[in-house]
Amino acid sequence: MTASRLLSLPAELSVIVPCYNEVSNVAPMVAALEGALEGRAWEVIFVDDNSPDGTASEVVRLARLDPRVRVLRRVGRRGLSSAVIEGILSSSAPWVAVMDGDLQHDESVLRTMLAELQGGAELVVASRHVDGGDSGGLAGRWRHMLSDTGIRAAQAVMPHPLSDPMSGFFAMRRDLFESLLPRLSGTGFKILLDLVMSAPRTVRIVEVPFVFRPRLAGESKLDVMVLIQFATMVLDKLAHGWLPTRFMAFALVGLMGVVVNVSVMNFAGACGLSFSWAQLAGTAAAILTNFLLNNRFTYHDRRLKGQKLWRGLAIFVAVCSLGAVANIGIARMMLDSAGHGHWDRSSAAGAVVGVVWNYAVSSTLVWR
Template identity: 35%
Template sequence: MSDSNQNLLLAFPTGALVISDRVNITSTLDRPLKFSLIIPTFNEGQNIKEIVTILSGLLDRIIPGEYELIVVDDNSPDLTWELACELIPTYPQLQVMRRTTERGLSTAVIRGWQAARGEVLGVIDADLQHPPEILLQLWGEIVKGAELSVASRNVEGGGVSEWSVVRRFLSRGAQMLGLAILPEVIGRLSDPMSGYFMVRRSAIANKTLSPVGYKILIEVAARGQIRWIAETGYVFRERVAGASKVTWKQYVEYIQHLVRLRFSLWPVTRFLRFGVVGFSGVFVDLGVFYLLRTLLGIGLTRSTILSSEVAILNNFLWNDVWTFGDMSRGQQGNRKRFRRFIKFNLICLSGLVINTLIVNVLFNAFHINEYIAKLIAIAVVTFWNFWFNLKLSWRVTDTEKDYSSKPKQ
């Protein structure tokens, strides 16, 4: 280990995984930069010189003197960090961080961003499987105004070179699973497992990041304030040197990450309000049913249908004003309110069908007590009604809010 190389190392941050809204200035010689690109490494000694050389050549063409490359190495046995330090005299825009107390690609990227001076933050693998020339197109999208610019294998111009059928299946399966668990995030990304992207510092500043596994894009897209996501196609290359680090463990961690994000992003307050409104609807339903059936003598079926519909109307009005009031205020007008009511009605009616099916299956097929079966069905349908009403009935489609992929010009 060379003492001179040791002295060149960039100190790595500790503590919470939070990106500051201000660039990291550690000396009077430092200054803010336009772009900081993180290259996380572990045993990439065979590739490090080539990737630094190529990236420097590309960025010197578009933003000379306005960028930095930060290699964040997890104390590689092949001394990747030391090999990178030896490149600094030739490439003064290069910095090297050696981590000895932490491991993991995702946290390596965040630690690099914490030490970075760029207004735009990026990440690229060191193994040359991400074609470096795509960096120019990603930067072009940032210049146009995108908050997040992603290299994707699943848009026009994208693909994989020599993946097996099993690996292709796992990749697509991971995306479909993500859509089921976290649709509002995964639905905005054609390649949620991409590890090649740029993001504006301002979009993720002061957000506590909590990544799991070796991919961080989902975390950034979920927790960041990102209106405009731009995607650029690229072909994922096979390794020329070094060993692949993709294992089954990464797919398990991906699922864990999705579940953690789902619960952390779940709108608890809104759900509780929805539950209170639903509880009030039970009393409205029973009260109207008593009025129609007992006092007015209307038939059982008609009384049941009418009382249920009045309860649905009651629930809709309260939800429109209170539970989803912040969303409905962005969709003023009787026509839009009527459309929301029709959607709400259809979702609630489908919930009633699901309720009936669950009770019958649990009671008849699994011989579960009918009252317990009813409670289980109510719980399932409550989540069903809330989630689909949130995503369909009160979804903002007519206003220029953060739901658009690009801002209006």
């Protein structure tokens, strides 16, 4: 079939590429897909989270030359999983593939994945950990450790056996995606795990090998924050949606705040402060810690910067100070009933009240 005839046909495969600051990789990726999918009707949809490096503008430039290239630019929204969901929803092809925008995923594997889908598979995962696969392109021992830790944690709770549940390279039937859509959390960076843990056991999943290539341009997005968000998404799946991912993340940060609260309170007490003053010092330290961690982790997609950061901190401190009053009151009441030998227990009880209050405030006034 001629190239001009293929361009006039609707795409049988949509390749979804979530990206952020990948301007140098856009043109090479389009060229690589053209070579890998020669003779097939395909399209590529770059889902860009408003990259400051001009990634979206570069895609627009290429789209004017090739109708198979599209861009979905998201302003005010961040996150790989939600980007993939929106990208798939913007397509109409019967099969969809997801791959990173950094050229580390071998585009030639797409033909094998498409053949598996046409042969009856419903979800095809490109794995670095089956015969023929390799993860050598994952630079540094730290990133290898993060990836391996995530894989072991996922395999312990997954209903489907997968050698590489942390893979970001996979393809699936569109009708399967639409059936799973209401169950997806759409948070974090590991959309494959979200899909697999939402899929019935009857879904046919096939793994094919691929070699993870070294990154040539741009910066890796894999860090400890990805692993933490990955953990909260797993907890969300285990809770079957009864506890929202963001709430669990906030609660985790709140737990760290409790540790800070009690530690600072004990230190202040050892310095000779009364219980109430020591508890006030611990509460203040916990509020600041909670704000910074929530801004970096819980509300990563709404992260405050510059003047908004300071304004958000001021609102957080002002309103949470009301929660601190309840915190200290509850702690004082617990201390009076339990006796003066139970500072830790009393302080922790007061801090829990503060966490609940802080969550309500954060979701409505600070990170709106």
